[in-house]
Amino acid sequence: MSQNTVRIAVAGAKGRMGREAVRAITATPDLTLAGVLVRHVDDEVLHDFDTSAYDDAARLLETEQPDVWLDLTTPATVVNHVNLALDHGVRPVVGATGYGEEDLSRWDELARTRGIGGIACPNFAVGALLMMRFAKEAAKWMEKAEIIELHHDQKKDKPSGTALRTALAMETEYEVPIHSVRLPGLVAHQEVIFGGTGEILTIRHDSLNRESFMPGLILACRRVMQLRQMVYGLENLLW
Numbered sequence: 001m002s003q004n005t006v007r008i009a010v011a012g013a014k015g016r017m018g019r020e021a022v023r024a025i026t027a028t029p030d031l032t033l034a035g036v037l038v039r040h041v042d043d044e045v046l047h048d049f050d051t052s053a054y055d056d057a058a059r060l061l062e063t064e065q066p067d068v069w070l071d072l073t074t075p076a077t078v079v080n081h082v083n084l085a086l087d088h089g090v091r092p093v094v095g096a097t098g099y100g101e102e103d104l105s106r107w108d109e110l111a112r113t114r115g116i117g118g119i120a121c122p123n124f125a126v127g128a129l130l131m132m133r134f135a136k137e138a139a140k141w142m143e144k145a146e147i148i149e150l151h152h153d154q155k156k157d158k159p160s161g162t163a164l165r166t167a168l169a170m171e172t173e174y175e176v177p178i179h180s181v182r183l184p185g186l187v188a189h190q191e192v193i194f195g196g197t198g199e200i201l202t203i204r205h206d207s208l209n210r211e212s213f214m215p216g217l218i219l220a221c222r223r224v225m226q227l228r229q230m231v232y233g234l235e236n237l238l239w
């Protein structure tokens with residue numbers, strides 16, 4: 001194993017994103033899977049993962065001492081997990097959504113106190129980051145806008161983290177309404193629709209599968225090692 005490898009603990013490793021992330025990390029030479037957090041450790045889990053599996057976050061942090069805590073769990077658990085990781089001096093890469101501005105402020109304070117960095121990424125897909133960037137630009141010129149976010153029907157939070165991040169990035173003087181659609185067959189999609197005098201502009205992004213999130217996720221796991229504060233949005237590491 002290379003000395004420069006980044007050791008990553010994946011929380012939520014049996015989930016839709018978790019499974020994809022484990023595959024991507026395992027296939028990336030400078031990243032190592034340091035352990036996984038699952039809800040229950042059973043025979044299937046021990047067979048599925050070529051690393052140590054835990055059902056207790058503190059025990060995973062203390063035993064494996066990873067460099068990075070990659071959280072792909074749920075809105076109900078992510079906040080406590082990230083607090084705990086930072087308390088243990090472990091850098092969080094927050095993929096799960098459903099946290100708030102107060103959580104981000106507390107994480108930043110904890111990270112700075114510890115002298116480490118972290119990153120919260122509402123969306124890892126490069127196309128989604130571009131969609132937000134273009135929406136920010138368009139908001140300077142168009143009178144009004146609304147967001148429609150569309151996701152698979154197993155998604156637990158509403159509105160999506162991406163929609164909230166987009167609305168914040170647009171910095172409009174008016175409120176940007178967000179509409180949420182949850183249907184089987186969908187993966188992750190968003191439209192930002194701008195209305196002007198006699199014209200409409202639509203900016204749309206579609207994630208067609210969860211592989212779309214992996215290049216950004218790998219980048220975040222690498223770059224978090226150089227950060228000394230909590231960053232909100234992967235775009236801050238790109239442009």
Ligand SMILES: NC(=O)C1=CN([C@@H]2O[C@H](COP(=O)(O)OP(=O)(O)OC[C@H]3O[C@@H](n4cnc5c(N)ncnc54)[C@H](OP(=O)(O)O)[C@@H]3O)[C@@H](O)[C@H]2O)C=CC1
Pocket residue numbers: 011012013014015016017018037038039055072073074075077094095096097098121122123124125157161213
């Ligand atoms: N940033 C990004 O680009 C993306 C972010 N997401 C976000 O990632 C998160 C996960 O999404 P997705 O993979 O679709 O969801 P899933 O429900 O498929 O996965 C979540 C996993 O976390 C597990 N889990 C929940 N609580 C715990 C706990 N206390 N300890 C250990 N494991 C736990 C669940 O186990 P169980 O099933 O047993 O409850 C499940 O396996 C969501 O918040 C989603 O919004 C999703 C896609 C892209």
Ligand SMILES: O=C(O)C1=N[C@H](C(=O)O)C[C@H](O)C1
Pocket residue numbers: 097122123124151152155156157159160161162163187188189
């Ligand atoms: O739950 C999902 O699937 C997704 N969640 C993230 C969000 O809430 O924005 C990112 C992406 O939209 C997929």
